[in-house]
Amino acid sequence: MTVPPLExxxxxxxxxxxxxxxxxxxxxxxxxxxxASVELLRYPQLKGLPVVIGGGRRKVDELLLQGPDGTGERxxxxxxxxxxxxxxxxxxxxxxxxxxxxxxxFGVGSAMGMMKAAKLCPEAIVLPVDFDExxxxxxxxxxAILEIAPVxxxxxxxxxxxxxxxxxxxxxxxxxxxxxxIQKSIFEKTGxxxxxxxxxxxxxxxxxxxxxxxxxxxxxxxxxLQEKIWPLNVRKVNGIGPKAGEKLARLGIETIGQLxxxxxxxxxxxxxxxxxxxxxxxxxGRDDSPVVTESEPVSMSRETTFDRDLHAVRDRAELSRxxxxxxxxxxxxxxxxxxxxxxxxxxxxxxxxxxxxxxxxVAFYTADGPxxxxxxGQCLKRVPLDKxxxxxxxxxSGLARVEEVPAQGPQRGAARGAxxxxxxxxxxxxxxxxxx
Ligand code: DCP
Ligand code: MG
Numbered sequence: 001m002t003v004p005p006l007e008x009x010x011x012x013x014x015x016x017x018x019x020x021x022x023x024x025x026x027x028x029x030x031x032x033x034x035x036a037s038v039e040l041l042r043y044p045q046l047k048g049l050p051v052v053i054g055g056g057r058r059k060v061d062e063l064l065l066q067g068p069d070g071t072g073e074r075x076x077x078x079x080x081x082x083x084x085x086x087x088x089x090x091x092x093x094x095x096x097x098x099x100x101x102x103x104x105x106f107g108v109g110s111a112m113g114m115m116k117a118a119k120l121c122p123e124a125i126v127l128p129v130d131f132d133e134x135x136x137x138x139x140x141x142x143x144a145i146l147e148i149a150p151v152x153x154x155x156x157x158x159x160x161x162x163x164x165x166x167x168x169x170x171x172x173x174x175x176x177x178x179x180x181x182i183q184k185s186i187f188e189k190t191g192x193x194x195x196x197x198x199x200x201x202x203x204x205x206x207x208x209x210x211x212x213x214x215x216x217x218x219x220x221x222x223x224x225l226q227e228k229i230w231p232l233n234v235r236k237v238n239g240i241g242p243k244a245g246e247k248l249a250r251l252g253i254e255t256i257g258q259l260x261x262x263x264x265x266x267x268x269x270x271x272x273x274x275x276x277x278x279x280x281x282x283x284x285g286r287d288d289s290p291v292v293t294e295s296e297p298v299s300m301s302r303e304t305t306f307d308r309d310l311h312a313v314r315d316r317a318e319l320s321r322x323x324x325x326x327x328x329x330x331x332x333x334x335x336x337x338x339x340x341x342x343x344x345x346x347x348x349x350x351x352x353x354x355x356x357x358x359x360x361x362v363a364f365y366t367a368d369g370p371x372x373x374x375x376x377g378q379c380l381k382r383v384p385l386d387k388x389x390x391x392x393x394x395x396x397s398g399l400a401r402v403e404e405v406p407a408q409g410p411q412r413g414a415a416r417g418a419x420x421x422x423x424x425x426x427x428x429x430x431x432x433x434x435x436x
Contacts, residue, residue, distance in 0.1 A: 022165055022166070022171055023165070023171060023174075023200065024165050024200050024201065025163075025164040025165050025170055025171060025174065025175045025198055025199075025200070026161060026162070026163055026164065026165075026198070026199060026200065026201050026202050026204075026205045026291060027161065027162040027163075027164050027175060027178075027179060027182075027196050027197065027198045027199075027205055027209075028159065028160075028161050028162075028196070028197050028199075028202065028205035028206045028208065028209040029145070029159060029160050029161075029162060029182065029194050029195070029196045029209065030158060030159040030194060030195055030196075030209045030210075030213075031141065031158035031159070031192060031193075031194045032101070032192070032193045032194055032195060032213060032214035032215060033098055033099065033100050033101060033214065034098065034134070034137075034157065034158035034192075035053040035097055035098045035129045035134055036051050036052070036053050036098050036099060036100045036103075036127075037100070037192050037193070038130065038133050038134050038137050038192070039051065039053065039127045039130070040100070041137075041190075041191050041192070042076055042130075042133070043076060043077065043079070043084075043127075044077055045077060045078075045079070045080075045081055046081065046084070046125055048102060049081070049100070049102060049124075049125060050099070050100060050102045050103030050105075050106060050108070050121050050123065050124040050125065051099070051100045051102075051103060051124060051125045051126075051127060052087060052096045052097075052098070052099045052100075052103050052108060052114070052117060052121075052124050052125070052126055052127075053096065053097045053098050053099070053126075053127055053128070053129050054094050054095060054096040054097050054114050054126060054128070054129075055090060055092065055094040055114060055126055055128055060085060060127060060128055064076070064079050064083060064084065065079075081125075084125040084126075084127070085125065085126050085127075086122065086123055086124065086125060086126065087114065087117055087118040087121060087122055087123070087124040087125075087126050088118050088122035088123065090114045090115065090118055090126055091115070092114065092115075093113070093115075094113075094114045095111055095112060095113055095114060096108065096109065096110060096111065096112045096113075096114060096117055097110065097129055098110050099117075099124070101214055103121055103124050106120045106121035106124070107120045107121075108120050108121050108124060114126070131335050131336060131338075134157060134336075135157070135336075135337075135338045137190055137192060138157045138158065140189055140190050141186045141189070141190055141192065141194070142154065142160060143189075144182070144185045144186045144189045144190070145160060145162060145182055145185075145186070147185070148167070148178070148181060148182055148185060149162045149163070149164065149167045149170070149178070149182070150167075150293075151163035151166075151167075151291050151293055152291070152293060153291045153292050153293060156337070157336055157337065159209075161202050161205065161206075161291045162182075162291065163290075163291040164178055164179075164198060169181065173219070174198060174219040174221060175198030175219055176198070176217055176219050178198075179196040179198055179217045179219075180217065182196065183196065183215070183217070193214055193215040194215070195209050195210070195212060195213040195214060195215060195216045195217070195218075196209055196216075196217050196218075197209035197210070197211060197217075197218050197219075197220065198217070198218075198219050198220070199219075199220040199221075200220075200221070200222050200285070201285075201286075201287040201288070201289070202287055202289055202291065203237070203238065203282055203285065203286075203287035203289075204220050204225075204229065204285055204287070205220070206238045207220075207229060207232065207236050207237070207238075208220045208228075210236075211228075222285065225284070225285045226257070229256055229257075229285060230255060230256050230257030230260060231255055231256075231257060232255060232256050233245075233254060233255060233256075234248050234253060234254065234255065234256055234258075234259055236256070237256065237282050237283075239278070239282070240279070240282075244271070244275075247270070247271075251270065256282075256283050257283075259279060259280075259283035260280075260283035260284055262280070262283075264276065264277060264280040267279050267280050297337075297339070297399060298397060298399065299341075299395055299396060299397035299399065300330060300333045300334055300337070300339070300341070300395070300396050300397075300399070301330065301347075301393055301394060301395035301396070302326045302329040302330050302333070302393065302394055303326070303347060303391060303392065303393025303394070304322060304326065304391065304392060304393070305349075305390060305391045306322075306389065306390060306391065306392075309351045309388035309389060309390050310388060310389050311388050311389070312385035312386070312389065313385075319389070319392070322392060323373075323376075323377070323380075323392060323394070324373055326392065326393065326394040327369060327372045327373040327376055327394050328369040328372075328373070329394075330372055330394050330395070330396050331367055331368060331369035331372050332369070333396075334367035334396055334399075335367045338401055338402050338403070339367065339396075339399045339400065339401060339402060340365035340366055340367045340399070340400055340401075340402050340405055341365060341366070341367065341372075341396035341397060341398055341399050341400075342361055342362055342363070342364065342365050342366070342398040342400075343359050343360065343361040343362075343396070343397045343398035344359060344360055344362075344372055344375040344376045344379070344394070344395070344396055344397075345357060345358060345359025345360065345376065345379055345394070345395045345396075345397070346358055346359070346376050346379045346380060346383070346392070346393065346394055346395070347391070347392070347393035347394075347395065348383055348389055348391065348392060348393075349389065349390045349391035350387040350388065350389060350390065351387055351388040351389070351390055352387065353390070356383045356384070358379040358380075358382045358383055359379060359395070359397070360375055360376075360378055360379050361398060362375060365400055365405045367396075367402065372394070372396065376394050
């Protein structure tokens, strides 16, 4: 029997409501204590204990596997808790990358010096990060989301935005039903928990995902602005950093509500046209930015504006330290995100606001900090360094995913890079610096 066309028409009109009548529902998902949780999968005996991730890449794994007498192989999950290294025994200048929630109860957390943390929680177990493992889980949890909701924006190793608006179930209970499904699927595939905030836009979703951490869901509607968002500190707005936060505090503005109460023109007067207007918008919970399904990044960079202008000769030591730090940060970003690069460059802004950039490509890929320092350092020889500097930046481009290029020893790479002739090396005699 054939279906008459009329019935088809009837079916169409009974289809789900058109897009316009749906609420925009955007989720922000953030993994809980991510690097630490990944370690707990490997060492389940540490569950519920204070654990911090930090310190250099030590051979903790091998030491643990061998046991105290250095002989024999031990299975990871049977290694006694007493054998793990403790914070109280740590000596060095390392900082904590993240901490499990039991460790956070002692006041220990991200970016805290390990020796300082040891005073707060001496018995906390210390493990180094395993970037390969972290990346593997990062890919797995994102793949689990994409099976359920196709519009996902990657925001780094442990967080994503997801557009729930047109996903089946995305509107039910304001997004809670779909959020639960995603949490369940991620847990089944990885054994890891995450927290999800669902809101009318990315701005509010990002704040909401923190409300019920760990393993929580929180749903925010437009009408919740006053009750749930306005009491928060302005620093909870993604984009208001320490400097803007301090300036707002000096102006007597601590909460988002206080920010919303300010006249837009007054904010523009203090922060400039675009930032002032943006602050006013975000304080009122407005954000139209779409969830963009991104392609691969083309470059990764770090830059810093100095507190005071620095001179290449007189402030050489300080500049050199900052430059090295930027290179190591770029290396860290590449490693964390699973990339290697073969073009490295620098950016300088002089005290007259003129900008100079140089870059340098080599025949091998690397994400090694000292190698990047050497290669970017060569670019410095090709820029004038007689004026004071306001800003210094380091950029890596020509990226490839680490698993897509053959393994190469960074030392060999560095040596080759250093020997490569670079056009323009002879420019600006007298102002070139082997300084850095
Ligand atoms: N990370 C880092 N350096 C920092 C902060 C974080 O390398 N200064 C790493 C370690 C974290 C991961 O990034 O595990 C994700 O950062 P989050 O801020 O999301 O922190 P966590 O996932 O660890 O904890 P939370 O449960 O608060 O999200
Ligand atoms: Mg997280």
